[in-house]
Amino acid sequence: MKVSIHTLAVEQVAHTLQQLVGLLDKGAAHAEAKKFDSAVLVSSRLAPDMLPLSKQVQIVSDTAKFGVARLGGVEAPKWEDTEKTIDELKARVLKTIDFVKSVPASAFEGGEDRDIKIQIPNRTLEMKGLTYLRGWLLPNFFFHVSMTYAILRHNGVDIGKRDYLGELK
Amino acid sequence: MKVSIHTLAVEQVAHTLQQLVGLLDKGAAHAEAKKFDSAVLVSSRLAPDMLPLSKQVQIVSDTAKFGVARLGGVEAPKWEDTEKTIDELKARVLKTIDFVKSVPASAFEGGEDRDIKIQIPNRTLEMKGLTYLRGWLLPNFFFHVSMTYAILRHNGVDIGKRDYLGELK
Numbered sequence: 108m109k110v111s112i113h114t115l116a117v118e119q120v121a122h123t124l125q126q127l128v129g130l131l132d133k134g135a136a137h138a139e140a141k142k143f144d145s146a147v148l149v150s151s152r153l154a155p156d157m158l159p160l161s162k163q164v165q166i167v168s169d170t171a172k173f174g175v176a177r178l179g180g181v182e183a184p185k186w187e188d189t190e191k192t193i194d195e196l197k198a199r200v201l202k203t204i205d206f207v208k209s210v211p212a213s214a215f216e217g218g219e220d221r222d223i224k225i226q227i228p229n230r231t232l233e234m235k236g237l238t239y240l241r242g243w244l245l246p247n248f249f250f251h252v253s254m255t256y257a258i259l260r261h262n263g264v265d266i267g268k269r270d271y272l273g274e275l276k
Numbered sequence: 277m278k279v280s281i282h283t284l285a286v287e288q289v290a291h292t293l294q295q296l297v298g299l300l301d302k303g304a305a306h307a308e309a310k311k312f313d314s315a316v317l318v319s320s321r322l323a324p325d326m327l328p329l330s331k332q333v334q335i336v337s338d339t340a341k342f343g344v345a346r347l348g349g350v351e352a353p354k355w356e357d358t359e360k361t362i363d364e365l366k367a368r369v370l371k372t373i374d375f376v377k378s379v380p381a382s383a384f385e386g387g388e389d390r391d392i393k394i395q396i397p398n399r400t401l402e403m404k405g406l407t408y409l410r411g412w413l414l415p416n417f418f419f420h421v422s423m424t425y426a427i428l429r430h431n432g433v434d435i436g437k438r439d440y441l442g443e444l445k
Contacts, residue, residue: 109278110388110406119410153322153430219279234444237279241288242444249418250425250440257426261322271419275403275411 112219112240113212116178120171120248124204126273127167127252128197130259130266135193137264145193151258160258162188164196167251168203174244175207177223178236179214281388281409282381285347289340289417293373295442296336296421297366299428299435304362306433314362320427329427331357333365336420337372343413344376346392347405348383 138145150159158166165188176183184206190196219237234243256271307314319328327335334357345352353375359365388406403412425440 109280110284110409111278114406114410115279115414119414122411123415153426154432157429232444237283238444240279241283242291242441245284245288245414246292246418246441247437249415250422250437253419253422254426256419257322257423260326261430263323268416268419272411272415275401275407 111212112178112215112236116174116215116240116244117207117210117212120174121204121207122273123248123252123271124167124171124200124207126271127164127255128200129273130256130264130270131164131193131197131200133266133270134259134264137259137262138193141263146191148259148262148264149191149193149196151262153254153258153261158254160255161190161196163251163255163258164200165190167248167255168199170244170248170251171203171207174240174248175210178218178221178240178244179210180218180221181210181214280381281347281384281405285343285384285387285409285413286376286379286381289343290373290376291442292417292421292440293336293340293369293376295440296333296424297369298442299425299433299439300333300362300366300369302435302439303428303431303433306428306431307362310432315360317428317431317433318360318362318365320431322423322427322430327423329424330359330365332420332424332427333369334359336417336424337368339413339417339420340372340376343409343417344379347387347390347409347413348379349387349390350379350383 134148135145138148149161152159172183186199190199219235221236223234223236223239225232225243256266260266303317304314307317318330321328341352355368359368388404390405392403392405392408394401425435429435
């Protein structure tokens, strides 16, 4: 009745990141078919005071990156949030996949008991690795992929849940 | 480096379902403050060919219900999708929490190796419990909670990520 942190934080996360690349591809194809600049999608939001698609993807990347770094006990690479185009966002996701996959399964040994600290505005959250994985990494990761999906879908891009889930293996 | 299926499929899912109740409460309060019928939110969508909020919540409920039933080897209760108001949707989520929590941790023993079958239109998906948990249950569950959030947020309900995540424990 046990599953490894590696299968969740690396295998599943890398899989869903690859699906996100496909979602962004469909966004770019839609813009081309409708003859509008795909950068419009990059700055689209679901509400005026909500983060745009670019930031949603950057947070997906950071959530995945810090997830494996914290649970695997390795250093996270530093990436600036400078992406302005769909192609740049895709490149960000692809390098996130590379980093996530670079951390070996053995690094996650005992990850559920690691002390995790997260700096948020005006507060530091402290928790064990298990709580972090379950209550922070996975919910946040899927949330921001879903918000990216929602922004694309709301703007007419022809995507469905299979594009999000991908093939099950 | 192992985490239990129970902590993911029951503890985390029940926690996020409780946050969903809070999101629906904020939707109802918003409708009351703005003096519109909250049933408008229940039938709202992000795109004309996308499922409305009511169906998003029903799928959240079904995903959680079938998740613990399949992985825990117990029978899932049958619930009709008849909810038309925020209060009815909240009741649906609350009874989902009760059912999910009713399955004891011991029932998930060996759940990762169970043979899972999912009937989808024109196809039966077959997979092991681990693939189902990782690639279906969790991504679908968080996706449909996030779509509910997105519909409320898009319609002006004052919610933020903390309402989705809740307190970490």
